[in-house]
Amino acid sequence: MTDEPLLDIRDLSIGLRGDGVGYDIVRNVSMSLYPKEILAIVGESGCGKSLTALSVLALHASPPLHITSGSIMYDGRDLTKVSASQMRAVRGAEIAMVFQDPMSALDPMFTAGTLLTSAVQAHHKVRYDVAKSRALEALADAGIEDPRRRFGEYPFQLSGGVSQRVMIALALINDPKVIIADEPTTALDVTVQAQILDRLKELRAERGMSIILITHNLGVVASVADRMVVMYTGEVVESGMVEEVLATPQHPYTKGLLGAVPRLNSDAATLVPIMGRVPQPNELPPGCSLPIVAAESSMSAGPIARILRYMVTP
Amino acid sequence: MRSLLKTVVLTFLLLLASSLAVFAAIRLSGGDVTAARLPASATAADRQLFRHQMGLDQPILKQYATYLGKLFKGDLGNSLTNSAKISTLAVEKIKNSLILGATSMLLVFGIGIPLGMIAALKRNSWFDTGITSASVAGMAVPNFWLALIAIYFFSTRLGWLPSAGQGGIKYLVLPAFVLSAEGIALTVRMTRSAMLDNLNQDFVRTLRAAGLSERRIYFKHVLRNSLLPIISLAGLRVGQIVGYALVVETIFGWPGVGQSLVNAVLRRDYPVVQFFSLLLVLVVTLGNLAASIGYTLANPKLRK
Amino acid sequence: MSRFRRALKNKQLVIGMIIAIVIVVLGIVGPAVFGDYSKQDLLRGHKPVGTPGDFFGTDALGRSLAARATYGIRISLFVAISVTGLAMVVGTIIGLIAGYVKGLVDGVISLLIDFIWGFPLILVAVLAAASIGSGLLPVILAVGLVNTVAIARVVRGEVLGISEKDFVVAAKAGGYSTMRILTKHVAPNVIPVALVLSSYYVAVAIIAEAALSFVGLGAQAPLPSLGQMVSEGRNYMRLNHWESTIPGVIIFAMVLSVSLIGDGLRDLLDPRLRTALERARAK
Numbered sequence: 079m080t081d082e083p084l085l086d087i088r089d090l091s092i093g094l095r096g097d098g099v100g101y102d103i104v105r106n107v108s109m110s111l112y113p114k115e116i117l118a119i120v121g122e123s124g125c126g127k128s129l130t131a132l133s134v135l136a137l138h139a140s141p142p143l144h145i146t147s148g149s150i151m152y153d154g155r156d157l158t159k160v161s162a163s164q165m166r167a168v169r170g171a172e173i174a175m176v177f178q179d180p181m182s183a184l185d186p187m188f189t190a191g192t193l194l195t196s197a198v199q200a201h202h203k204v205r206y207d208v209a210k211s212r213a214l215e216a217l218a219d220a221g222i223e224d225p226r227r228r229f230g231e232y233p234f235q236l237s238g239g240v241s242q243r244v245m246i247a248l249a250l251i252n253d254p255k256v257i258i259a260d261e262p263t264t265a266l267d268v269t270v271q272a273q274i275l276d277r278l279k280e281l282r283a284e285r286g287m288s289i290i291l292i293t294h295n296l297g298v299v300a301s302v303a304d305r306m307v308v309m310y311t312g313e314v315v316e317s318g319m320v321e322e323v324l325a326t327p328q329h330p331y332t333k334g335l336l337g338a339v340p341r342l343n344s345d346a347a348t349l350v351p352i353m354g355r356v357p358q359p360n361e362l363p364p365g366c367s368l369p370i371v372a373a374e375s376s377m378s379a380g381p382i383a384r385i386l387r388y389m390v391t392p
Numbered sequence: 393m394r395s396l397l398k399t400v401v402l403t404f405l406l407l408l409a410s411s412l413a414v415f416a417a418i419r420l421s422g423g424d425v426t427a428a429r430l431p432a433s434a435t436a437a438d439r440q441l442f443r444h445q446m447g448l449d450q451p452i453l454k455q456y457a458t459y460l461g462k463l464f465k466g467d468l469g470n471s472l473t474n475s476a477k478i479s480t481l482a483v484e485k486i487k488n489s490l491i492l493g494a495t496s497m498l499l500v501f502g503i504g505i506p507l508g509m510i511a512a513l514k515r516n517s518w519f520d521t522g523i524t525s526a527s528v529a530g531m532a533v534p535n536f537w538l539a540l541i542a543i544y545f546f547s548t549r550l551g552w553l554p555s556a557g558q559g560g561i562k563y564l565v566l567p568a569f570v571l572s573a574e575g576i577a578l579t580v581r582m583t584r585s586a587m588l589d590n591l592n593q594d595f596v597r598t599l600r601a602a603g604l605s606e607r608r609i610y611f612k613h614v615l616r617n618s619l620l621p622i623i624s625l626a627g628l629r630v631g632q633i634v635g636y637a638l639v640v641e642t643i644f645g646w647p648g649v650g651q652s653l654v655n656a657v658l659r660r661d662y663p664v665v666q667f668f669s670l671l672l673v674l675v676v677t678l679g680n681l682a683a684s685i686g687y688t689l690a691n692p693k694l695r696k
Numbered sequence: 697m698s699r700f701r702r703a704l705k706n707k708q709l710v711i712g713m714i715i716a717i718v719i720v721v722l723g724i725v726g727p728a729v730f731g732d733y734s735k736q737d738l739l740r741g742h743k744p745v746g747t748p749g750d751f752f753g754t755d756a757l758g759r760s761l762a763a764r765a766t767y768g769i770r771i772s773l774f775v776a777i778s779v780t781g782l783a784m785v786v787g788t789i790i791g792l793i794a795g796y797v798k799g800l801v802d803g804v805i806s807l808l809i810d811f812i813w814g815f816p817l818i819l820v821a822v823l824a825a826a827s828i829g830s831g832l833l834p835v836i837l838a839v840g841l842v843n844t845v846a847i848a849r850v851v852r853g854e855v856l857g858i859s860e861k862d863f864v865v866a867a868k869a870g871g872y873s874t875m876r877i878l879t880k881h882v883a884p885n886v887i888p889v890a891l892v893l894s895s896y897y898v899a900v901a902i903i904a905e906a907a908l909s910f911v912g913l914g915a916q917a918p919l920p921s922l923g924q925m926v927s928e929g930r931n932y933m934r935l936n937h938w939e940s941t942i943p944g945v946i947i948f949a950m951v952l953s954v955s956l957i958g959d960g961l962r963d964l965l966d967p968r969l970r971t972a973l974e975r976a977r978a979k
Contacts, residue, residue: 132597135600135601137597137600137601162606166603166605167603168603169600169601169602169603170601170602170603171603174601174602175598175601177594177597177598177601179594182593182594182595183594183595183597183598184595184598185595185598185599185613185617186595186617186692186693187613187616187617187620187692188613188616189692193599193602196599196602196604196608196612197602197603197604200602200603200604200605200608201603232692232693234692234693245598248598248602249601249602252602252603402807403811406807406808406811410811414823414827417823417824417826417827417828418826418827420827528952528955528959529952531951531955532899532948532951532952532955533948533951534903534906534907534923534944534947534948534951535907536906536907536910536911536923536926536927537926537940537944537947537948540926540930540933540940540944541944543933544933544937548933548934627814628814631814631815631816631819632816634816634819635815635816635817635818635819636816636818636907638818638819638822638911639818639907639910639911642911653822653826654822654911654912654913657822657825657826657830657913658830658912658913665826669823669826672819672823673815673823676814676815676816676819677811677814679814680811680814
């Protein structure tokens with residue numbers, strides 16, 4: 079961890095602008111990804127973790143979303159300022175992405191092979207047969223049993239697990255330095271989840287890639303990631319080495335998250351839900367996330383979850 | 393593929409049934425045929441004899457079988473108005489209608505799809521607003537009135553194009569544009585909404601993340617997905633063109649099937665009505681069948 | 697915001713309704729105000745709009761254009777609205793049954809529906825006129841058949857989707873009768889679609905009636921139909937364009953108002969229903 083960060087997000091804010099509304103969904107987020115590490119971004123739905131990741135490759139829906147301040151440094155360049163064609167050269171070749179729902183994330187009208195060869199030819203001027211052999215390699219690298227058969231199949235013919243492996247092949251095919259995986263296993267069966275995660279870990283070891291793993295599953299974080307960042311209501315509330323954060327969580331939200339993880343050595347009755355709901359960005363009082371901090375200071379005893387009871391008052 | 397075979401078989405059964413229905417409806421009003429052929433002074437016995445000679449007193453199914461038998465031998469009977477052989481007449485009319493119909497279909501898709509794509513690409517621009525409003529208005533103008541306005545401006549006022557008749561390509565311009573106007577408007581609307589819909593699909597984000605160019609994503613992936621509903625409804629466009637051709641050919645004096653059918657109905661020329669009605673039922677049915685075959689072939693899910 | 701106030705904010709709906717009200721009022725009071733539509737005066741033919749004594753102009757036979765056009769509105773509205781209204785009721789019932797009962801009944805009904813749906817209204821009307829002779833009756837029969845089929849088709853599709861939904865499955869599991877499930881749970885979800893769709897089919901019917909009358913197969917003289925007026929007036933475009941412009945503009949306004957009302961109602965609908973509509977409107 080003594081190296082320079084490969085990808086460095088500094089004070090990034092992303093806002094919703096238009097038709098009389100204007101507020102930031104992601105506020106002053108900073109995080110660094112170092113070479114060969116797996117960084118997990120953890121948080122519940124709507125906390126801004128996916129949006130932060132999408133903005134790295136300028137894939138957020140713009141308009142109405144805009145990066146309002148901050149920088150994303152990669153390889154000496156600020157990705158928030160590069161031109162569209164420079165960004166296109168980064169996408170897939172330097173930084174690749176794997177998305178959550180593989181079934182809808184693949185174009186239904188084309189075979190897996192066409193998608194993969196197009197991705198090769200988007201970055202390299204090579205003949206089709208070269209692109210094809212790379213595609214077959216990538217499919218094998220992604221852990222697909224029968225690359226030749228899958229090459230000619232359409233997305234509707236693939237199971238969820240195989241689709242996700244095709245997505246991973248699509249991400250690997252141009253040999254990027256960074257892979258951002260946005261909840262890559264959420265839509266899959268538990269056994270397939272484990273296989274996919276193992277494959278990601280192996281790839282890191284084999285190719286020296288860095289991986290950003292977005293998830294709300296702390297079990298996944300504990301088994302795969304080196305470091306973690308916890309996000310809540312659009313802000314980073316805690317970050318550090320995985321073991322440290324999980325052993326001694328500092329922020330009440332992280333404690334709450336840990337309380338909500340089922341454990342084999344305890345009975346279900348002690349599973350503590352996080353009460354209330356995530357406040358919408360426009361419901362936050364000035365100063366952000368303060369209600370939680372305030373609640374914590376007023377608490378003396380009782381279950382952790384009580385601290386987190388956050389009622390949004392209109 | 394199996395379902396396609398089923399579609400083909402069912403379509404032919406329905407075609408047979410519907411053509412029989414049309415045949416029967418026209419034949420059963422056969423009182424008019426006798427009225428048209430015989431003088432008013434003919435007695436009831438004369439009429440009965442005439443009906444017997446014409447085979448009009450036989451069961452309708454048998455009449456239909458006889459008619460189809462003759463049809464396949466190329467014997468379509470004679471027109472009542474000028475005694476011309478319908479088979480000779482039909483070849484010329486069909487050729488003319490094919491020219492007009494094919495040109496209009498080409499205009500519907502050749503103009504409608506690109507305009508819809510541009511409108512989607514530049515959504516909310518002045519171009520998009522203009523195209524979208526024009527297509528709403530285009531669907532509200534009845535085409536016979538559009539034809540009159542077009543004739544008034546381009547023939548009567550400006551003298552650029554002939555108002556009626558048939559000859560070189562000049563004669564084709566006005567009828568083809570009027571005939572395709574509503575189809576163009578509909579195709580623009582559909583293309584635009586399908587493109588916008590597909591641009592918001594998850595797969596577009598995947599392709600962007602893989603580094604594909606916007607142009608390639610738009611023209612290859614989004615377009616291919618958007619064409620599917622357009623192909624599936626191409627059969628309706630054929631039907632629409634056939635329906636409107638009845639009116640447009642009449643206005644522009646275009647000597648095609650549509651004009652002949654309308655005139656024959658007005659003159660109660662039943663043999664001609666009979667043949668051209670069955671022909672148009674056939675064309676519309678085949679148009680819809682072709683579209684559903686096209687849809688099956690274009691959709692990977694159905695093709696396999 | 698109440699539904700009514702939301703409707704008032706919808707520009708398309710408001711403009712469409714205003715045009716529609718003007719036209720309906722013209723159709724109701726016009727014939728009484730403008731007098732006999734068949735009264736001829738050959739000495740006062742081809743008068744343009746604004747002529748003293750014949751303020752709204754006259755046709756070749758000196759008949760009042762206003763009287764004829766407003767009577768034409770009546771015919772057009774009768775054919776389009778009453779017949780499409782009936783088609784909506786029958787089509788919805790057929791669609792509900794086919795979509796809910798499924799099996800062979802549905803197979804046969806949907807096969808026929810899809811087949812007939814492929815035929816354009818004007819062709820069906822011409823075929824009807826070929827069989828039973830020219831007049832308004834073949835137009836009415838054709839509009840009735842084609843619009844019934846079109847509405848049944850969409851309703852069936854919607855019902856197929858809805859009957860898989862949990863609330864219907866729950867009602868079935870609860871032992872409710874089919875009749876009750878159809879009327880209380882399924883129908884309320886498809887009737888809005890059928891209503892909006894009907895407004896579009898009214899537009900198609902108006903055009904078909906006008907087109908048939910234009911070529912001489914629809915309303916027969918001396919009944920004044922708008923399409924027929926356009927047709928009679930087209931020979932005098934240079935002499936007195938009003939003879940075809942007045943009925944032409946009225947047809948355009950009628951079709952536009954119904955389409956605007958349809959678009960406006962669609963925007964007030966559940967977004968989920970809009971895709972079904974877009975698809976059904978492809979005709």
